[in-house]
Amino acid sequence: MGQPISPGKFRRLQKLSDGKGQFRMLAIDQRGSMIKALSRAADRDPDDITYQDTAQVKRLITQILSPLSTATLIDPQYGYPYSIDVMARDTALLLSREETGYEKAGPGNRERRTILTKDWNIEKAARAGADAIKLLIYYRADTSAETSRYQQQICQDVGEQCLRHDLLFLLELVTYPFEAASDSAQFAREKPGLVVEMTVEFSKPHYHVDILKLQFPAELKYADRFADGAFDNRKREAVYGIAEVEQFCREVHQAAAVPWVILSAGVDIQEFLENIRLACGAGASGFLCGRAIWSTAIDHFPDLTKVERSLADESARNFRVCNDAAGTSLPWYSHPRFGSRDEIVLAQQSESWYRDFSAS
Amino acid sequence: MGQPISPGKFRRLQKLSDGKGQFRMLAIDQRGSMIKALSRAADRDPDDITYQDTAQVKRLITQILSPLSTATLIDPQYGYPYSIDVMARDTALLLSREETGYEKAGPGNRERRTILTKDWNIEKAARAGADAIKLLIYYRADTSAETSRYQQQICQDVGEQCLRHDLLFLLELVTYPFEAASDSAQFAREKPGLVVEMTVEFSKPHYHVDILKLQFPAELKYADRFADGAFDNRKREAVYGIAEVEQFCREVHQAAAVPWVILSAGVDIQEFLENIRLACGAGASGFLCGRAIWSTAIDHFPDLTKVERSLADESARNFRVCNDAAGTSLPWYSHPRFGSRDEIVLAQQSESWYRDFSAS
Numbered sequence: 157m158g159q160p161i162s163p164g165k166f167r168r169l170q171k172l173s174d175g176k177g178q179f180r181m182l183a184i185d186q187r188g189s190m191i192k193a194l195s196r197a198a199d200r201d202p203d204d205i206t207y208q209d210t211a212q213v214k215r216l217i218t219q220i221l222s223p224l225s226t227a228t229l230i231d232p233q234y235g236y237p238y239s240i241d242v243m244a245r246d247t248a249l250l251l252s253r254e255e256t257g258y259e260k261a262g263p264g265n266r267e268r269r270t271i272l273t274k275d276w277n278i279e280k281a282a283r284a285g286a287d288a289i290k291l292l293i294y295y296r297a298d299t300s301a302e303t304s305r306y307q308q309q310i311c312q313d314v315g316e317q318c319l320r321h322d323l324l325f326l327l328e329l330v331t332y333p334f335e336a337a338s339d340s341a342q343f344a345r346e347k348p349g350l351v352v353e354m355t356v357e358f359s360k361p362h363y364h365v366d367i368l369k370l371q372f373p374a375e376l377k378y379a380d381r382f383a384d385g386a387f388d389n390r391k392r393e394a395v396y397g398i399a400e401v402e403q404f405c406r407e408v409h410q411a412a413a414v415p416w417v418i419l420s421a422g423v424d425i426q427e428f429l430e431n432i433r434l435a436c437g438a439g440a441s442g443f444l445c446g447r448a449i450w451s452t453a454i455d456h457f458p459d460l461t462k463v464e465r466s467l468a469d470e471s472a473r474n475f476r477v478c479n480d481a482a483g484t485s486l487p488w489y490s491h492p493r494f495g496s497r498d499e500i501v502l503a504q505q506s507e508s509w510y511r512d513f514s515a516s
Numbered sequence: 517m518g519q520p521i522s523p524g525k526f527r528r529l530q531k532l533s534d535g536k537g538q539f540r541m542l543a544i545d546q547r548g549s550m551i552k553a554l555s556r557a558a559d560r561d562p563d564d565i566t567y568q569d570t571a572q573v574k575r576l577i578t579q580i581l582s583p584l585s586t587a588t589l590i591d592p593q594y595g596y597p598y599s600i601d602v603m604a605r606d607t608a609l610l611l612s613r614e615e616t617g618y619e620k621a622g623p624g625n626r627e628r629r630t631i632l633t634k635d636w637n638i639e640k641a642a643r644a645g646a647d648a649i650k651l652l653i654y655y656r657a658d659t660s661a662e663t664s665r666y667q668q669q670i671c672q673d674v675g676e677q678c679l680r681h682d683l684l685f686l687l688e689l690v691t692y693p694f695e696a697a698s699d700s701a702q703f704a705r706e707k708p709g710l711v712v713e714m715t716v717e718f719s720k721p722h723y724h725v726d727i728l729k730l731q732f733p734a735e736l737k738y739a740d741r742f743a744d745g746a747f748d749n750r751k752r753e754a755v756y757g758i759a760e761v762e763q764f765c766r767e768v769h770q771a772a773a774v775p776w777v778i779l780s781a782g783v784d785i786q787e788f789l790e791n792i793r794l795a796c797g798a799g800a801s802g803f804l805c806g807r808a809i810w811s812t813a814i815d816h817f818p819d820l821t822k823v824e825r826s827l828a829d830e831s832a833r834n835f836r837v838c839n840d841a842a843g844t845s846l847p848w849y850s851h852p853r854f855g856s857r858d859e860i861v862l863a864q865q866s867e868s869w870y871r872d873f874s875a876s
Contacts, residue, residue, distance in 0.1 A: 163600045167645040170605050207867050232870035240523045241862060245530050246606045275871040282642060283682045284873070285527040322643045502601060507567050510592035511635040513644070 158494045160503040164322030165366060168287045169488055171248040172227040172324060172367075177487025177497070179367070179417050179442030180479050182225035184217050184235060185290070186446055187256035189422070190454075193447075197457040211238040213457060217450050220467040222247045224475045229290055229444065231256075232276050236284060248287040250326060253278070253314055258294050266334045267303040268294035270310060278317040288324035289314065290369070295354040296331055308357070315364030326444075328369035328419060329354045341393040344378035347371070348396075348404040352411050359413035367488070368416040369444050372423075372431040373404040387427045402434060409439030415488040416440055420448035425474050429481045436485035443482055449474045518854045520863040524682030525726060528647040529848055531608040532587040532684060532727075537847025537857070539727070539777050539802030540839050542585035544577050544595060545650070546806055547616035549782070550814075553807075557817040571598040573817060577810050580827040582607045584835045589650055589804065591616075592636055596644060608647040610686060613638070613674055618654050626694045627663040628654035630670060638677035648684035649674065650729070655714040656691055668717070675724030686804075688729035688779060689714045701753040704738035707731070708756075708764040712771050719773035727848075728776040729804050732783075732791040733764040747787045762794060769799030775848040776800055780808035785834045789841045796845035803842055809834045 161169075173179050191210055195202040211234045218235070219242040222228040227248035230239055236251065243249065255271040270293055281289055291314045293307050311327065318325040331350040336342035351373035358365055376382050379401050383394040396404075408416070418435040420428045420443070428448035436442070450471040456462035489497045504512045521529075533539050551570055555562040571594045578595070579602035582588040587608035590599055596611065603609065615631040630653055641649055651674045653667050671687065678685035691710040696702035711733035718725055736742050739761050743754035756764075768776070778795040780788045780803070788808035796802070810831045816822035849857045864872045 163597065164644045167600055167603070167609070175605065211867075233867070237523065237862065237865045237867075237869035240527055241860070243527070245535065249527070273870070280870065280873055283680075284524045285682070320643075322645070500601070502597065505597045507571075507593070507597075509597035510633070510640065513640055 158492070158499070158501075160501040161494075162322050162503045163505075163509075165324060166500070166502060168248070168322070168324045169366070171287050172250075173442070173488055174226045177441070177489050178482060178485045179227065179415075179444065179488070180225055180482060181227045181229065181250070181417065181442065181444040182221055182449065182475070183229045183419075183444055183446030184214050184239070184450075185229050185231040185252040187231055187234060189256075189447070190214070190234075193451065193454055194457045197455050207234065209458070210234045212460065213454055213463065215239045215242060216460065216464055216467060217453075217471075218242055220464065221450065221471060221475060224472060224479070226442075227287065229446075232273065232281070232284075240285075249285055250288040250290050251281045251284065251286040253281075253289050253291045261306075262300045262303045267296075267299045268332060269303060269306055270294055272310060278314070278321055278323060282321045282323055286323060288326050288367070289318050290326045290328060292328040292330060293354075293358070294330050294332060295357070296334070296350055297353040297357065308363075311358060311363050311365075315362075318366075319364045324366040325364055326367040326369055327358055327363070327365045328444075329358060330371060330421075339375075339377070341378055341395050344375035344395050347375060348373045348407070352404070352407050355408055355411040355416075359411060361413075365414055367441075368412050368414060369419050370408060370412070370416050370435075370440075371421060372418060372435060373408045374401045376401070376427055376430055382427075382430070387424060402438065405434050405438030405440075408435075412439075412491075414493050415486070415491040418443045420445040422447045422451070424448060424451075425477070429477060432478060432481040436482050439486050439491070441488045441491065442485045443478060445478055449478065518852070518859070518861075520861040521854075522682050522863045523865075523869075525684060526860070526862060528608070528682070528684045529726070531647050532610075533802070533848055534586045537801070537849050538842060538845045539587065539775075539804065539848070540585055540835075540842060541587045541589065541610070541777065541802065541804040542581055542809065542835070543589045543779075543804055543806030544574050544581075544599070544810075545589045545591040545612040547591055547594060549616075549807070550574070550594075553811065553814055554817045557815050567594065569818070570594045572820065573814055573823065575599045575602060576820065576824055576827060577813075577831075578602055580824065581810065581831060581835060584832060584839070586802075587647065589806075592633065592641070592644075600645075609645055610648045610650050611641045611644065611646040613641075613649050613651045621666075622660040622663045627656075627659045628692060629663060629666055630654055632670060638674065638681055638683060642681045642683055646683055648686050648727070649678050650686045650688060652688040652690060653714075653718070654690050654692060655717070656694070656710055657713040657717065668723075671718060671723050671725075675722075678726075679724045684726040685724055686727040686729055687718055687723070687725045688804075689718060690731060690781075699735075699737070701738055701755050704735035704755050707735060708733045708767070712764070712767050715768055715771040715776075719771060721773075725774055727801075728772050728774060729779050730768060730772070730776050730795075730800075731781060732778060732795060733768045734761045736761070736787055736790055742787075742790070747784060762798065765794050765798030765800075768795075772799075772851075774853050775846070775851040778803045780805040782807045782811070784808060784811075785837070789837060792838060792841040796842050799846050799851070801848045801851065802845045803838060805838055809838065
């Protein structure tokens, strides 16, 4: 039996998931990568992509795809003000806390620091109707003590603020190579250990994380079954077998002290479906996916009619196959943090709850 | 075109209503009247009805009927701690701000003052996941200046606090007779004017009300069509015709500067259905109903198996006929406060929304 959960966090977990406790979540909070994709599609300089271009595309994605999700993640800058009125009624709302991109730091500028969005905070997000806050933390356990402490500290701060408002804290952990290319055998070898290490670190209770949003703990393009170019027709070195990859997924699940979901990190839909199947087979409670679902639709920009049609057609189909692939995911309430639906204990459940329970 | 609405309030209006902008809401926040009903049913002294008796009955009602509602109103004392985990995922949450009952005041102790629940506030409700706050204000325009000011002031305070959190403020207005019995020709004559007067008062913008929960502005048992005992086999004097009653409803709609819903105030289901039809025909946006739907089920207390069966059977049927009767209600966004769905203007909709928007 797990630790008691506050009723406010319980209610919001119920809203982020479906009736079976599974998360089928949509991410539209991309900013830098979205503007790059729009500029490529329109053959324009990124500086020529206007605020309204980005806001309108995000609005279209929200309108067409949020009804398929249990929860949708948007950003407070381009997303919220122009998307909230088309967000599906029964879709929970996640708002992102960090700025797009990162700040380079440490020896040789090879470390990454998360930048929090200025003039934005958890209180504002609560008032705006957020059910959960998403924070992206770049992490490697082997960065300078300064960078590690910095990343750990902002995570702890956000966790404490979420706790004060009983908003869910969804922490996205992203590791990265120091020298190797992201798409390299070297990083493919390094990644499983890095993902497990950061999952261990941020599972510590003082971060107050409710849901971990994790990278797939391997690079499937470098796994024996797919190294022949299965996803992008490019052959690569096979650095592990699929049984090893399954083992990495189990290690992540062992390390995750709270329910976790798998992120898509810009891989295409076929690779992401494999990620979902493997992660959910090992204990993930669903996914939080963006580009793998809708990136081909925004390739039609600036033709918004075509964007819209592609979202309703191909992207919606992508979403449905992701939902199917995640059918076997572990309900959040069956994660060891809770045990089972019947074992959940609500904090301060008593006649004096309304008195004992403190305001933020 | 109406005044701009904050996106947080917009989102919560969307959650309180269905896809057509109609409110089909359930009230389970009765405390004093619930305990009385349980004691009558069990033939026990009200003091012998335990906290757990009341909490368990409320939990059953929430579990079985909340899925039929767009929003459910519970109280923070007996309701929330033992009901929140069985509240339907897609049902919005209203929490009540006031204590059950009222304090007698003024000349001859014939005036009523609302008592706010101590150690409970809007901040706590927001943290607990409330989408809206309900406050019940007893009112007559002809009370002593002291009582009027008192009632107006607590209403304004709650309105301002809701605004700071962008929670919806649902104000329930209940008028009452000074001397006459509630069930009397005298009060039946007085009621239409009293209901319109208080609707005018609390429609003033400084109260920041988002939804008015109003009494039916007449007593149908004293209307010509029903005075022969149509609802309870008791004949009464006919003090108005049905055309006059329809006119009272139109006057309420004219007076209500914000969307309004009709309350059931303990009348039985047949009378409430007539109330719904007449109110919704005049411009109400739905209903917020308690006892008319579930009172016959709790007559089976202390046999909880029978209570449960009756809730699933007769009460659910009552709810469905109420939903049908409210089918013609005015979508909230079509109320003159907004004009139409397409005319709604979100406040501070701009690139700098997340900066301009202030925390509570």
